Amino acid sequence: MELIINQKTYPIPDNGDSRPLLLVLRDELNLTGTKIGCGAGICGACTVHVDGVPTRSCQTPVNSVLGKEIRTIEGLADADGTLHPVQQAFIDLQVPQCGWCMSGQIMTAAALIDGNATPTPDQIITAMDKNYCRCGTYHRIRQAIAHAATLKKEATS
Amino acid sequence: MSNNSPKRWQITRRGLLIGLGGAGVLALGWAVGLPKMRLAISDAVEGTEKPFSRGAPKVSPTVWFTINPDSKIILNVQKIEMGQGILTALAQIAAEELDITWERIHVRMANTGSGVDDANGTGNSESVVSHYLPLRQAAATLVVMLKTAAASQLGVATGSLTSTDATITSNDGRSLTFGEIVAAHSGEWVVPEDAPTLKPNSAFRYIGKSQPRVDLPAKVTGNIKYGHDMRLPNMLWGVVARPVKFGATIASVNPKNAGSLPGVHTVVIEKDFVAVAAETKSQAQTALNTMDIVWTEPATPITQQAIENAVTVIPNQGVIIQHEGEPETLLADNSRIITLAYRTPMAVHAHLEPQAAIVDVQPDKVDAWVSTQVPAGMASGIADAIGRKADEVTVHPVFLGGGFGRRLDASLGAEAARLSAAAKRPVMIQWSRAEEFRNGFVRPPTHHVMQGSVDSDGHISVLSHHQASGDVLLTIFPPIVGDILGWDIGAVRGAKLYYTAKGGKQTIAQRVKLPIATSFWRGLGLLADGFAIEGFIDELAKTVNADPLAFRLKNLPDTPFGNRMKGVLQAVADLAKWGTPLPAGRAYGIACSADAGTCVAQIAEVSVSDGTINVHHVYAAVDAGLVINPDGVKAQTEGGIMMGVSSTLIEEFVVVDGEAGAVNFDKYPLLRNSQAPDISVVIVGGGDEPGGMGEPPIGPVAGAIANAVFALTGQRLTSLPLRLA
Numbered sequence: 001m002e003l004i005i006n007q008k009t010y011p012i013p014d015n016g017d018s019r020p021l022l023l024v025l026r027d028e029l030n031l032t033g034t035k036i037g038c039g040a041g042i043c044g045a046c047t048v049h050v051d052g053v054p055t056r057s058c059q060t061p062v063n064s065v066l067g068k069e070i071r072t073i074e075g076l077a078d079a080d081g082t083l084h085p086v087q088q089a090f091i092d093l094q095v096p097q098c099g100w101c102m103s104g105q106i107m108t109a110a111a112l113i114d115g116n117a118t119p120t121p122d123q124i125i126t127a128m129d130k131n132y133c134r135c136g137t138y139h140r141i142r143q144a145i146a147h148a149a150t151l152k153k154e155a156t157s
Numbered sequence: 158m159s160n161n162s163p164k165r166w167q168i169t170r171r172g173l174l175i176g177l178g179g180a181g182v183l184a185l186g187w188a189v190g191l192p193k194m195r196l197a198i199s200d201a202v203e204g205t206e207k208p209f210s211r212g213a214p215k216v217s218p219t220v221w222f223t224i225n226p227d228s229k230i231i232l233n234v235q236k237i238e239m240g241q242g243i244l245t246a247l248a249q250i251a252a253e254e255l256d257i258t259w260e261r262i263h264v265r266m267a268n269t270g271s272g273v274d275d276a277n278g279t280g281n282s283e284s285v286v287s288h289y290l291p292l293r294q295a296a297a298t299l300v301v302m303l304k305t306a307a308a309s310q311l312g313v314a315t316g317s318l319t320s321t322d323a324t325i326t327s328n329d330g331r332s333l334t335f336g337e338i339v340a341a342h343s344g345e346w347v348v349p350e351d352a353p354t355l356k357p358n359s360a361f362r363y364i365g366k367s368q369p370r371v372d373l374p375a376k377v378t379g380n381i382k383y384g385h386d387m388r389l390p391n392m393l394w395g396v397v398a399r400p401v402k403f404g405a406t407i408a409s410v411n412p413k414n415a416g417s418l419p420g421v422h423t424v425v426i427e428k429d430f431v432a433v434a435a436e437t438k439s440q441a442q443t444a445l446n447t448m449d450i451v452w453t454e455p456a457t458p459i460t461q462q463a464i465e466n467a468v469t470v471i472p473n474q475g476v477i478i479q480h481e482g483e484p485e486t487l488l489a490d491n492s493r494i495i496t497l498a499y500r501t502p503m504a505v506h507a508h509l510e511p512q513a514a515i516v517d518v519q520p521d522k523v524d525a526w527v528s529t530q531v532p533a534g535m536a537s538g539i540a541d542a543i544g545r546k547a548d549e550v551t552v553h554p555v556f557l558g559g560g561f562g563r564r565l566d567a568s569l570g571a572e573a574a575r576l577s578a579a580a581k582r583p584v585m586i587q588w589s590r591a592e593e594f595r596n597g598f599v600r601p602p603t604h605h606v607m608q609g610s611v612d613s614d615g616h617i618s619v620l621s622h623h624q625a626s627g628d629v630l631l632t633i634f635p636p637i638v639g640d641i642l643g644w645d646i647g648a649v650r651g652a653k654l655y656y657t658a659k660g661g662k663q664t665i666a667q668r669v670k671l672p673i674a675t676s677f678w679r680g681l682g683l684l685a686d687g688f689a690i691e692g693f694i695d696e697l698a699k700t701v702n703a704d705p706l707a708f709r710l711k712n713l714p715d716t717p718f719g720n721r722m723k724g725v726l727q728a729v730a731d732l733a734k735w736g737t738p739l740p741a742g743r744a745y746g747i748a749c750s751a752d753a754g755t756c757v758a759q760i761a762e763v764s765v766s767d768g769t770i771n772v773h774h775v776y777a778a779v780d781a782g783l784v785i786n787p788d789g790v791k792a793q794t795e796g797g798i799m800m801g802v803s804s805t806l807i808e809e810f811v812v813v814d815g816e817a818g819a820v821n822f823d824k825y826p827l828l829r830n831s832q833a834p835d836i837s838v839v840i841v842g843g844g845d846e847p848g849g850m851g852e853p854p855i856g857p858v859a860g861a862i863a864n865a866v867f868a869l870t871g872q873r874l875t876s877l878p879l880r881l882a
Contacts, residue, residue, distance in 0.1 A: 023439075032388075033379020033380065034379070035558070037509040037511075039590055040590070042822040073377075073378065090377050091369070091373050091377055094373065094792065095373075096240070097241070098556075098557060098560075099240065099373075099556070103379050132822070132829070135799075136796040136798065136800055136803075137799075140795070
């Protein structure tokens with residue numbers, strides 16, 4: 001079996017099971033940028049993109065994503081190291097505290113602004129409402145996503 | 158060793174290792190159990206505006222700093238970064254006194270045993286407080302030592318040298334970089350006899366500025382390693398049998414064929430410890446699930462009701478920890494006494510990174526990577542668990558995905574060590590979310606009886622706070638300590654009354670030993686005590702139809718402390734425009750508290766819709782004395798407020814059928830983005846001493862929200878989480 005992650009192909013053993021993508025990423029491929037929080041699809045820490053769609057990797061059987069384009073936090077920046085506008089905005093507004101939820105927050109936010117260049121405040125809250133942050137950076141997250149949309153617009157104009 | 162290897166200072170003077178500040182405060186008088194002595198201890202511990210500091214770190218430039226040949230300066234600290242920005246704040250302090258460019262300083266968490274000695278761990282809002290002066294003195298001493306060496310190397314007098322950005326220049330124009338001085342030096346370093354003169358505050362260029370956090374670039378790219386992310390070659394995965402019921406112990410074990418299942422390497426069956434190590438986590442779990450483990454449940458079932466009954470204030474029980482004037486007389490005689498009882502529930506930390514440990518027990522040494530706030534304590538705990546000496550164990554610090562007081566006990570590393578010792582390979586143990594809910598410890602429940610009265614002129618005449626709480630701090634001491642002391646310093650954090658009561662005031666702490674584990678949680682008793690005191694002060698204001706802000710300003714003392722409290726109250730009132738009309742359906746509530754040398758006041762703006770309390774905005778004013786990083790102070794204020802809002806509106810941990818009523822966030826939800834208020838923070842005050850910031854901002858939150866709900870609805874809610882009638 002093979003997974004396509006961040007445009008690279010990773011062979012993985014076919015155990016004949018439907019183990020979660022998250023465990024394959026973290027425990028088999030050592031891609032630990034994607035985090036585990038609850039293992040139940042509630043907290044959002046494990047969010048990755050599957051064909052561009054934000055997806056809870058702890059609830060995603062690995063054999064359901066074979067051949068699909070998986071993107072994790074490690075592959076969000078450009079190959080030359082240029083950060084995604086959401087990553088840059090999260091630094092500009094000094095959003096992360098402990099940082100554990102941030103891979104999931106950033107992947108969720110990146111999918112939002114990649115699909116909607118000018119999200120409204122309500123759209124931002126709706127998109128981000130299922131990602132817990134125990135350090136309490138919620139209002140900085142909202143501000144940073146609005147800022148990221150501006151950064152993206154500036155970069156493309 | 159190559160010439161390019163960084164050189165370490167050699168320790169040459171015992172004098173440099175003398176700790177500053179008053180160590181050992183906690184130990185004073187603990188052998189004496191008389192109530193008056195207890196009160197004296199209470200004053201000694203909490204009478205100052207500082208937290209109960211257990212001594213300052215050692216001052217040693219030779220241990221704290223490493224200078225590379227390129228004059229990159231490494232600051233080694235045994236403080237753990239868990240989101241509070243401590244690495245950045247300490248780097249700012251060091252760079253300031255070294256007088257170097259920001260790019261030159263690099264800060265890292267030091268291993269235990271490296272000489273950076275900090276047995277306190279990271280918590281208690283004291284990292285900046287305890288490091289501020291010692292770190293500056295160490296940095297200034299380092300510069301003097303380098304100047305002395307440079308003078309020798311250049312053949313000039315020390316007085317002719319100036320230090321600018323890691324280069325020391327003679328007045329004849331010649332210069333040496335720090336790296337060059339270290340590389341050329343041989344023999345002992347000359348340590349100055351006297352503590353060097355420190356930079357005047359007016360010359361600060363980093364202290365007081367919002368330097369960007371040094372750990373954030375790696376945190377937005379997934380490249381930072383937390384405890385849960387650590388992996389070692391040849392590592393096994395461990396799982397441990399844990400009880401589902403509170404208080405259950407292992408009665409018997411039939412391992413069946415667990416040891417021969419695929420991938421299983423080691424099965425450990427001991428009296429109090431049953432665990433499996435295997436090549437993968439799922440193989441280890443499968444083997445554990447195969448075993449028949451019989452548990453002995455407690456003879457008396459543990460119920461939620463029994464816990465709440467136990468945590469109930471009983472008149473004339475407890476220890477008086479604050480006593481001024483004659484509150485008893487007034488409380489007995491005064492027919493105008495108002496009484497309100499407050500209750501707060503148990504809560505979990507819900508740090509989003511489940512705790513994890515890798516321990517590698519080797520014949521001659523032990524290496525451990527553990528999610529812990531207390532590396533030194535973890536090293537001792539691991540050593541004790543496997544019968545090794547503490548100095549054989551090296552704990553390698555890791556970044557923490559939230560701390561909040563949860564990562565203080567050594568059992569995590571001890572279990573991995575026992576399994577590694579048996580398997581003779583490194584073993585990783587990662588807790589599941591269910592284990593975190595079931596088998597950790599929780600914030601203790603509290604009950605508070607507030608009593609008081611107000612004179613017709615609007616002054617408080619008497620004030621009393623009687624608090625019952627499960628243990629916080631005593632859980633980490635031998636039982637006899639609690640039996641002698643009779644009250645828990647942690648549980649009463651924030652419990653003492655800071656308002657003036659003309660006729661007298663008192664605080665009584667009633668310790669309750671509970672059958673389930675309670676201990677540290679961000680702010681310890683601060684959230685609960687702030688809820689009770691500030692809610693009750695609002696009620697007293699109402700009895701004389703006083704404005705809640707004006708009533709507070711009138712009844713705070715005319716002391717430096719009282720003036721700081723008034724300062725933050727006035728500042729937050731200005732920020733929120735207290736007193737100007739709000740849109741229909743909105744109301745403000747105000748509250749304040751003090752902790753760790755920091756005063757905080759907050760105003761919450763709330764509405765109610767469909768029976769749900771909405772918190773739209775929280776305004777905060779913070780007086781943390783000397784501020785190192787203003788944006789860091791704001792971030793900690795925001796974080797404390799959000800955690801407090803979550804506790805105020807949502808969180809409640811309960812026991813159901815003798816076990817955790819929730820094992821994941823479906824039944825124990827946290828605050829979500831749509832429920833999270835906007836936050837505005839203003840920093841006031843100043844001076845020469847920093848206050849703590851990790852916990853103080855959580856103090857006023859619940860009170861401010863409850864008081865806003867009262868202003869809006871007339872309902873005086875006295876239990877957390879707040880539920881409208």
